[in-house]
Amino acid sequence: MRPNDLSVGEMAARAGVPVSTLHYYEAEGLIESWRTPANHRRYDRRELRRIAIVRVALTVGVSLKEVKAVLDGVPRDKAVGKDDWAAAASPWADMLDEKIELLQRLRDQMGFCIGCGCLSLDNCPLYNPEDVLGENGAGPRRWTGEADERA
Ligand code: FES
Numbered sequence: 001m002r003p004n005d006l007s008v009g010e011m012a013a014r015a016g017v018p019v020s021t022l023h024y025y026e027a028e029g030l031i032e033s034w035r036t037p038a039n040h041r042r043y044d045r046r047e048l049r050r051i052a053i054v055r056v057a058l059t060v061g062v063s064l065k066e067v068k069a070v071l072d073g074v075p076r077d078k079a080v081g082k083d084d085w086a087a088a089a090s091p092w093a094d095m096l097d098e099k100i101e102l103l104q105r106l107r108d109q110m111g112f113c114i115g116c117g118c119l120s121l122d123n124c125p126l127y128n129p130e131d132v133l134g135e136n137g138a139g140p141r142r143w144t145g146e147a148d149e150r151a
Helices: 008-015 019-027 047-059 064-072 082-109 129-136
Strands: 005-007 041-044
Touching: 005 008, 008 019, 008 041, 008 047, 019 047, 041 047, 047 064, 064 082
Parallel strands: none
Antiparallel strands: 005 041
């Protein structure tokens, strides 16, 4: 075993995920392992960083497909530095900015009319009378920034 390699149990414990999650991530091409002569799975410790990125990305609503696209851009055939990670993550900038803006709106507008059609808040008759925002389409029209000026 190479000094930085971890068994599947060690990897799961350090990453904070079940072994089945490691197998799933590997099947999806997000992480890689190698096999010992006894056919035991081993992981390079560097795979922990990939798992951490997957977990955080999924938590904030980034899809596995989007995560894989970034991880595929990180070289495996050389020592990886921060510039490699930054270059791989650069396509995420706009998408993450959009998610941050939506999360900030969720935080800031939870107590106000978001144009969802519920008409349940005291201020909804003022901001969305008779659900006029529903004429623009489905969902929370004001929260997604899709409300027009009629309401
Ligand atoms: S909060 Fe639902 S329509 Fe206003």
